[in-house]
Amino acid sequence: MIDNRELPIGFTMELAQHSDIMIQFSGLSKEEQNRIIDGAKDIVSRNEMRSYVESMFGEPKTSFF
Template sequence: MIDNSDLPIGFTMELAQHSDILNRFAGLPEAQRNSIIDGARSVDSRDEMRNYVESIFKEPKNSFF
């Protein structure tokens, strides 16, 4: 269970816009969720937060292709 009081409001709002990311985030172990939340606390703008949330589960590009 995720305690909303621990989440930065901008992070919560962006997760609400990305239900697929929200579901994957909720399924992570607590330590990983806390690490992502800590990263969200250092984001300064709405655009940065959108990029941060969208990048959480983005697959890294494979340089072999």
């Protein structure tokens, strides 16, 4: 949780797959984190969430899975 707010599960799972993005996300201000979290709440598909997380800090990470 961030400031007693639950993170969307899909968002959390994607951050776990992108440790570099998770590190950058954790370095943001609380206001910036909350804005990104609020945006993640409207996402319904796994592919959309992956794109959302990958777009937070630039180039998408390639994956073999």
